[in-house]
Amino acid sequence: MARDKGLEELLNDELADEHGITQKAMFGGWAWLFNGNLLCGARHDGMLVRLGKGQYGWALHVPSIVPMMSGSRHMDGWVRAAPEAYGDDALRRKLIDAALVFARSLRAK
Secondary structure (H helix, E strand, C coil): CCCCCCHHHHHHHHCCCCEEEEEEEEEEEEEEEEEEEEEEEEEEEEEEEECCCCHHHHHHHCCCCEEEEEEEEEEEEEECHHHHHHHHHHHHHHHHHHHHHHHHCCCCC
């Protein structure tokens, strides 16, 4: 799958000052981890964001944000934001901040 270098650059910029961030190839794109726990990702079809089970309902009310699917399987706690959503600086930051809150609640790996 083709990677989205522009989205990867946006996420790198957003996460540049966060300690505990690592990166790796995943999901057919690129993923960012916080203390070893998946945080978000960039793929050709959008920005993947881990908000946590039961904590992502608010995001699904935003146009261009849908539940993340892996094949035909719903990935509970994850959303996929289309360019119309992650292209909005304030919304992208809100998604990342919510993902960081969830990731900080997890034990480091």
